[in-house]
Amino acid sequence: MTVPSCILEHHPLSAYAAIGIGGRARYFAAPASIQHVRQVMSFARDRRLPLYVLGRGSNVLIADTGIQGVVAALSGAFREIAFQESAGTVTAGAGAPLIKLGAALARKGYAGCAYMGVIPGSIGGAVRMNAGTGQGQEIACHLLRARVLDPVSLEERWLEQGDLQFAYRTSSLCRTQAIVLEAVFRLPEQRDAEPCQVFADIRALFARRRATQPKCRFTFGSTFKNPAGAEYAAGWYLEHAGMKGMRSGGAMVSREHANWIINTGGAGSDDVKKLIETGRRRVYEQFGIMLEREVVYFPEDMGPSDLFRQMPH
Ligand SMILES: Cc1cc2nc3c(=O)[nH]c(=O)nc-3n(C[C@H](O)[C@H](O)[C@H](O)COP(=O)(O)OP(=O)(O)OC[C@H]3O[C@@H](n4cnc5c(N)ncnc54)[C@H](O)[C@@H]3O)c2cc1C
CATH class of the missing domain: 3.30.465.10 (Uridine Diphospho-n-acetylenolpyruvylglucosamine Reductase; domain 3)
Structure with missing residues (x-):
């Protein structure tokens, strides 16, 4: 079966993830129209390959081992x-x-x-x-x-x-x-x-975030969701569990905000996962709170069987 020219093979993905981590997609496409999306989906379906959609990669951790399927990032129209x-x-x-x-x-x-x-x-x-x-x-x-x-x-x-x-x-x-x-x-x-005046509101919100959030460009923002019904935000529990500044390879828990992990250079997906698991375990052991991840593991959180799940009714 030939691969349509709009589909790239073994395409590197790290540049598509805000944290700058990720292996290669076996197939990658940037469909610019609905016809193009359908073509990519038919390709995935005919080969029984899982299809994953990537947005701006600001909330994903892409595995270093890459994606054995089709990754699509919507473009154009x-x-x-x-x-x-x-x-x-x-x-x-x-x-x-x-x-x-x-x-x-x-x-x-x-x-x-x-x-x-x-x-x-x-x-x-x-x-x-x-x-x-x-x-x-x-x-x-x-x-x-x-x-x-x-x-x-x-x-x-x-x-x-x-x-x-x-x-x-x-x-x-x-x-x-x-x-x-x-x-x-x-x-x-x-x-x-x-x-x-509206732009001033946006700038003010930006300024507030800059004052409290890490300046590093390579991050996916909040790692965990704030726990429902808990007294504090996730960052408070992580900070008090001693996570600030903890490192694993090139990944580090930000010293400014314990719920943010940053790639200081050369971090791999397993480095980040180790920090995430350590943070989750420590918070559970110390406070009895099981934090839920906000960041999406690509592709683990979207197993191949997802392709055949039902749409919401
Ligand atoms: C510096 C920084 C600050 C952030 N601040 C916030 C914040 O204040 N609030 C907040 O909520 N989030 C925040 N985030 C996280 C992130 O921006 C949001 O979760 C955002 O909605 C993710 O969008 P994305 O396009 O980057 O999705 P991606 O990270 O590319 O993907 C996230 C998930 O969405 C799915 N997806 C993407 N596009 C589609 C599509 N077209 N159809 C179906 N599924 C799709 C992917 O498959 C994946 O499961 C921040 C991230 C960073 C890096």
């Missing part, structure tokens, strides 16, 4: 953003950076979505992960519906907000391998006359 102001909505392609949507809303003077301007993921990743900030602003607050593609039937379907079962940093999409193609958001009711 999937990066577009279009306003339907008379309907009070904005539609964003799943490959568009969330920051681009935040900036587009700011330019039009829509306030109340500053968090979108500071989270470094794609629309697709943000919808799946229900990205948001600690200040209670998250995708679920603004999403109306998402168009998804079933990897088995290759059928497209609109899922309404209620179908997506959003909760803290998760959605029903985490239990499927459905691909988000685009998402429709409700425009905020609050519209300031001056876009510069």
Whole structure:
């Protein structure tokens, strides 16, 4: 069976992950249109290979051993953003950076979505992960519906907000391998006359984060979710379990924020996993709290059987 020219073989993935770690994809494609996505999916299905979608790689740890399947990163038309102001909505392609949507809303003077301007993921990743900030602003607050593609039937379907079962940093999409193609958001009711005021809100949020978060570029942000019902955030427990500054190879728990792991250079995926497991064990032994990972292990968290899981109903 020949490999279509749009599919690359043995493609290195580390540059696609914010933490700068990862082996090669057996097959890689950057589909720019729905026809192209279907072609890539048919290729994966015909070869019975798992298909994994990568957004902007800001929340994944890609295995050094690489991906024995097809990795797709949406590009081209999937990066577009279009306003339907008379309907009070904005539609964003799943490959568009969330920051681009935040900036587009700011330019039009829509306030109340500053968090979108500071989270470094794609629309697709943000919808799946229900990205948001600690200040209670998250995708679920603004999403109306998402168009998804079933990897088995290759059928497209609109899922309404209620179908997506959003909760803290998760959605029903985490239990499927459905691909988000685009998402429709409700425009905020609050519209300031001056876009510069909205940009000022985004800058202020950035500044707050810069003051409290590590400056290192090579990281996936929070490693663990904040434990539900616990008194403190995950970082507090990790810090008090002595994790700050702990190293494993080139990976290190940030000295500024114990819930962040950084790649100081040459870290491998196993180095990071060791730190994650040590942190989880220590917090459990010391505080009886079992932390849940936020970062997605690629491909372990998305086993091949995922390809054949059902879409949400
Ligand atoms: C510096 C830094 C700061 C961060 N701050 C925050 C924060 O404040 N709040 C927050 O919530 N997160 C934060 N994150 C984490 C991350 O940005 C979010 O989780 C983001 O939503 C992930 O999007 P992504 O496109 O990078 O997804 P990826 O990391 O590429 O993938 C994450 C998951 O989404 C899936 N996915 C990606 N695209 C699609 C698609 N089109 N269809 C279906 N599934 C898809 C992937 O398969 C994977 O399972 C931060 C990360 C960094 C590096």
